Amino acid sequence: MTSSARTSASALSPASVPSTGPARPDASGAGVVTATASKPVLSGGTVDLEAFEQALGDPFDPSAPLSFARSAESDRREQFPADMCRLLDRLGMPSLYVPVEHGGALARYDELTAAVRSVARRDLTLAVGHAKTFLGGVCVWLAGRPEQARALGADIVAGVPVAWGLTEHGHGSDLLAGTMQARRDGDGYRVRGEKWPINNATRGDLICLLVRTRPEGGPRGFSLLLVDKRRLPHDRYRHLPKVPTHGIRGADISGLAMDDCPVPAGALVGTEGGGLETVLKALQLTRTVCTALSLGAADQALRITVEHAARRGLYGRTMVDLPHVRRALGRAHAALFTAEVVSVFAARAVHTMPEELSVISAVAKAYVPSRVDELIMTCEELLGVRGFLADYHEHGAFQKLHRDHRVVGVFDGSTFVNRHSLISQFTLLARGHARITANPAGVEGAADLTAALPTPRMHRLSLTARGGCGLTQGLAGAAADLRGLTADGRAPARLADLADELNGHCERLHEELALCPPSSQFAPPEAFTLARRFELCFAGAAALRVWLHNAAAGHDGLWLEACLVHVLQSLRPARTAADEAVFDRLFDALRTGAPVAPPTTGGGL
Amino acid sequence: MNGSESDPLEPGLGHWLRERVAHYAQREPAEIDPSANLTSYGLDSVYALSLCGDIEDRLGLVLEPTVAWDHPTIEALAAHVEGMLTDARRPQDAG
Ligand SMILES: Cc1cc2nc3c(=O)[nH]c(=O)nc-3n(C[C@H](O)[C@H](O)[C@H](O)COP(=O)(O)OP(=O)(O)OC[C@H]3O[C@@H](n4cnc5c(N)ncnc54)[C@H](O)[C@@H]3O)c2cc1C
Numbered sequence: 195m196t197s198s199a200r201t202s203a204s205a206l207s208p209a210s211v212p213s214t215g216p217a218r219p220d221a222s223g224a225g226v227v228t229a230t231a232s233k234p235v236l237s238g239g240t241v242d243l244e245a246f247e248q249a250l251g252d253p254f255d256p257s258a259p260l261s262f263a264r265s266a267e268s269d270r271r272e273q274f275p276a277d278m279c280r281l282l283d284r285l286g287m288p289s290l291y292v293p294v295e296h297g298g299a300l301a302r303y304d305e306l307t308a309a310v311r312s313v314a315r316r317d318l319t320l321a322v323g324h325a326k327t328f329l330g331g332v333c334v335w336l337a338g339r340p341e342q343a344r345a346l347g348a349d350i351v352a353g354v355p356v357a358w359g360l361t362e363h364g365h366g367s368d369l370l371a372g373t374m375q376a377r378r379d380g381d382g383y384r385v386r387g388e389k390w391p392i393n394n395a396t397r398g399d400l401i402c403l404l405v406r407t408r409p410e411g412g413p414r415g416f417s418l419l420l421v422d423k424r425r426l427p428h429d430r431y432r433h434l435p436k437v438p439t440h441g442i443r444g445a446d447i448s449g450l451a452m453d454d455c456p457v458p459a460g461a462l463v464g465t466e467g468g469g470l471e472t473v474l475k476a477l478q479l480t481r482t483v484c485t486a487l488s489l490g491a492a493d494q495a496l497r498i499t500v501e502h503a504a505r506r507g508l509y510g511r512t513m514v515d516l517p518h519v520r521r522a523l524g525r526a527h528a529a530l531f532t533a534e535v536v537s538v539f540a541a542r543a544v545h546t547m548p549e550e551l552s553v554i555s556a557v558a559k560a561y562v563p564s565r566v567d568e569l570i571m572t573c574e575e576l577l578g579v580r581g582f583l584a585d586y587h588e589h590g591a592f593q594k595l596h597r598d599h600r601v602v603g604v605f606d607g608s609t610f611v612n613r614h615s616l617i618s619q620f621t622l623l624a625r626g627h628a629r630i631t632a633n634p635a636g637v638e639g640a641a642d643l644t645a646a647l648p649t650p651r652m653h654r655l656s657l658t659a660r661g662g663c664g665l666t667q668g669l670a671g672a673a674a675d676l677r678g679l680t681a682d683g684r685a686p687a688r689l690a691d692l693a694d695e696l697n698g699h700c701e702r703l704h705e706e707l708a709l710c711p712p713s714s715q716f717a718p719p720e721a722f723t724l725a726r727r728f729e730l731c732f733a734g735a736a737a738l739r740v741w742l743h744n745a746a747a748g749h750d751g752l753w754l755e756a757c758l759v760h761v762l763q764s765l766r767p768a769r770t771a772a773d774e775a776v777f778d779r780l781f782d783a784l785r786t787g788a789p790v791a792p793p794t795t796g797g798g799l
Numbered sequence: 800m801n802g803s804e805s806d807p808l809e810p811g812l813g814h815w816l817r818e819r820v821a822h823y824a825q826r827e828p829a830e831i832d833p834s835a836n837l838t839s840y841g842l843d844s845v846y847a848l849s850l851c852g853d854i855e856d857r858l859g860l861v862l863e864p865t866v867a868w869d870h871p872t873i874e875a876l877a878a879h880v881e882g883m884l885t886d887a888r889r890p891q892d893a894g
């Protein structure tokens with residue numbers, strides 16, 4: 195197993211996305227992807243993420259297996275990208291959805307997120323359509339019987355798609371409102387009701403369903419059934435038609451209707467009544483992984499925009515040399531780097547502090563997609579009309595990713611839902627912060643990218659983070675460490691000033707959290723603002739930690755400075771011009787090809 | 800154990816829980832029926848988890864966060880927690 199979780203995010207250096215993908219002469223978009231080089235590079239034996247990235251090729255090259263040209267074609271036809279999915283299957287991507295102990299290759303969540311990001315930076319529809327199988331399987335990894343997990347693992351590794359059915363018509367985020375019902379009938383269940391809109395509801399041979407097993411419902415009134423449609427009586431279920439969507443048009447967004455359908459008792463995942471608990475734990479993992487979809491979208495948006503700006507002449511200059519363009523692109527990179535640090539930190543935290551994941555995953559899923567939405571808007575402005583035309587300019591890749599990304603902040607728990615889940619933990623966060631109760635080793639293990647990751651201990655996942663958040667609790671200490679480094683010139687003083695400023699915000703925030711009245715289901719708008727501020731403090735603290743634990747000698751801290759200024763700008767009442775110049779310096783450095791990206795990015799920039 | 804040793808069986812536990820639930824529901828304690836399901840006060844499944852943190856903090860116990868799901872009324876929750884306290888105070892646990 196290679197230890198590399200690094201990806202080559204590459205907005206600036208075209209060389210970093212390899213252009214030597216497997217040859218694929220068929221440009222019609224409808225043909226078969228030739229499999230010359232598509233042998234598994236992800237498998238139980240090896241996880242070679244660099245070879246995976248290589249094999250996917252350069253999307254700007256129309257003959258690459260995953261090209262913008264091909265993606266545009268299936269988007270236009272609203273056709274599922276089946277060929278591209280098969281290529282991912284051949285490369286072994288599905289094995290990353292299955293933990294090693296169940297026959298797959300998933301030993302590290304940062305590897306899974308890196309692979310999802312690699313696919314998403316080429317085609318978000320494809321990433322959403324393919325990676326859904328991880329979401330479909332995860333409840334079984336957490337609560338299923340060993341033989342059930344083994345059989346599902348074998349199916350997934352063989353390329354069988356799996357869906358996850360939580361949502362119903364009329365009930366979205368409120369999982370306890372679900373009406374699909376399973377009642378005991380002899381040896382098994384009879385299931386009645388509909389799930390909609392569900393990703394891969396039609397394609398998925400298997401679907402993991404949240405069903406009501408007590409008529410009165412409640413937190414112990416729901417259970418999970420892993421239903422194998424291949425074994426159901428055909429007259430007892432039907433697929434609901436594909437729903438036309440604004441983005442991810444090629445994806446199979448449809449539904450499943452069950453009509454007193456018999457389901458064997460062995461389909462039960464975990465205990466009867468344990469469904470909600472398992473789903474809430476599973477969502478901690480899936481929300482962490484979904485942030486990689488946003489990172490891929492950001493990689494793609496920035497690369498398209500920077501390449502355009504570098505070519506486009508305006509008023510006798512190149513666009514990229516206009517001061518506001520340079521500033522905006524620098525800021526957008528700072529946004530990407532911060533989002534990336536949060537995502538990688540969260541993926542590593544699955545291993546090092548699963549007991550805090552209820553907080554960390556909520557922060558990551560609220561922060562990353564919403565900041566990437568902003569980044570995409572910046573790119574859209576810079577691209578001008580090219581961001582809007584459907585076929586022109588890289589086959590309309592930008593307007594496609596713009597539409598595709600909109601859904602990332604909606605599904606698998608919207609930004610609001612994740613903030614609400616943070617709000618419900620404010621008391622624990624405030625109490626933990628006052629007493630420093632969380633375990634600092636977990637933070638260090640997540641931030642130090644060279645540290646070995648322990649096997650994930652899923653039984654330690656918890657619905658609430660009992661000790662609060664170790665990362666924010668340790669911010670004062672991290673800021674003090676940084677101050678210490680400035681004494682002998684190992685870090686610039688302005689970095690320590692920024693870290694102190696962030697720490698000040700974090701302390702004040704926690705005083706406010708302690709005073710925030712509990713609000714049960716109906717949290718006040720002010721609480722959502724506090725949650726957003728918590729995300730910003732968390733993001734800045736994650737960047738600081740990653741820098742502290744991985745800073746190479748002589749590293750000037752430019753990326754950290756840019757990340758801190760980026761989060762502080764949203765925490766401060768007003769912007770100050772002096773700070774913003776860091777974005778110019780960041781972009782200038784990136785243009786020279788200097789290694790200024792955070793170590794979470796890896797070799798690309 | 801913090802501050803509760805004087806109450807061997809926590810006679811005040813039910814009372815205190817009622818105050819906590821009233822606090823979350825933003826109502827008067829007198830309005831809270833100890834035999835009613837917590838959800839009838841708008842205490843959704845996620846907030847029931849916070850209640851667990853409060854109990855842990857007061858009594859120095861470690862509980863499953865879902866304790867209020869499995870014991871969804873104040874009476875049931877108090878009885879369950881009292882049972883745990885009794886177990887925790889058995890002499891063999893001291894050594
Ligand atoms: C492309 C696509 C694919 C999907 N795939 C799947 C799938 O595979 N499986 C599946 O089960 N579902 C799937 N869904 C459904 C998706 O998860 C739901 O849309 C989601 O649960 C939100 O539900 P809703 O949009 O109906 O919003 P609602 O739950 O009706 O919410 C309405 C609004 O209130 C906000 N809100 C909700 N709860 C809270 C809260 N507690 N605090 C504050 N604000 C809140 C929401 O953010 C939203 O803005 C998919 C949806 C789409 C669009």
